[in-house]
Amino acid sequence: MKKVVMLATTNKGKFKEISRMLSPYNIEILIPDRNLEVQEGSCSFLENAYEKAKAYYKVYNVPTLADDSGLVIPSLDNFPGVFSNRFYDHPFGGIEKLKGSQDETNIKKVLRLLQNKEDRRAYFICYVVLYTGSGGYFAEGKVEGAILDAPRGTNGFGYDPIFLPNGYNRSMAELTPQEKDKISHRGKAIVRLLEVIGWT
Numbered sequence: 001m002k003k004v005v006m007l008a009t010t011n012k013g014k015f016k017e018i019s020r021m022l023s024p025y026n027i028e029i030l031i032p033d034r035n036l037e038v039q040e041g042s043c044s045f046l047e048n049a050y051e052k053a054k055a056y057y058k059v060y061n062v063p064t065l066a067d068d069s070g071l072v073i074p075s076l077d078n079f080p081g082v083f084s085n086r087f088y089d090h091p092f093g094g095i096e097k098l099k100g101s102q103d104e105t106n107i108k109k110v111l112r113l114l115q116n117k118e119d120r121r122a123y124f125i126c127y128v129v130l131y132t133g134s135g136g137y138f139a140e141g142k143v144e145g146a147i148l149d150a151p152r153g154t155n156g157f158g159y160d161p162i163f164l165p166n167g168y169n170r171s172m173a174e175l176t177p178q179e180k181d182k183i184s185h186r187g188k189a190i191v192r193l194l195e196v197i198g199w200t
């Protein structure tokens with residue numbers, strides 16, 4: 001299979017990371033010229049990733065890579081989970097009024113819900129799917145850690161400033177991009193996906 005993939009994501013943080021991760025492998029990356037509204041109705045990260053990849057494939061007809069990912073906090077009934085993107089707006093735990101960016105408001109809500117909670121364990125999870133028309137490939141990656149009391153750092157995106165990876169004394173947003181890629185849910189998922197496809 002020719003090494004060409006369309007990156008189906010509307011999230012700039014994800015786009016930057018996945019392009020960076022694919023760059024050593026001589027893979028041509030195509031960028032969709034518009035964002036498709038894909039209904040992410042499922043409670044499964046894998047199904048959501050598959051639906052996103054398939055939707056873009058149907059329009060562009062090239063092998064398409066999609067990522068569905070999120071932050072899972074067991075002491076919050078596994079929220080934000082598949083609702084990580086717009087957690088501030090989800091009824092669980094009460095809707096947080098959007099102030100500042102979406103990422104900042106999501107973080108504020110998580111910190112509010114974890115006030116007085118002793119168990120602050122959390123993990124990021126990522127499913128990536130490459131849909132080729134005649135089926136697909138998928139892989140999963142996970143990174144475990146804990147939620148900090150307050151945001152720290154400016155690298156990365158999303159919940160990175162409040163996530164302390166196990167074994168580190170810096171938040172995910174205080175790691176360099178290379179450090180994050182090495183341990184992140186997305187970094188692990190992409191490396192596994194490339195192994196499964198045979199592109200490593």
Ligand code: ITT
Pocket residue numbers: 008009010011014040052067068069070071082084085086106124156157158159160184186
């Ligand atoms: P696409 O569906 O267009 O790819 P999205 O942002 O809607 O973009 P998801 O539905 O998969 O993607 O939501 C993922 C959310 O999980 C993302 O918006 C962040 O809030 C969070 N997230 C995922 N990976 C993360 C990471 O590496 N660091 C911090 N937060 C992350």
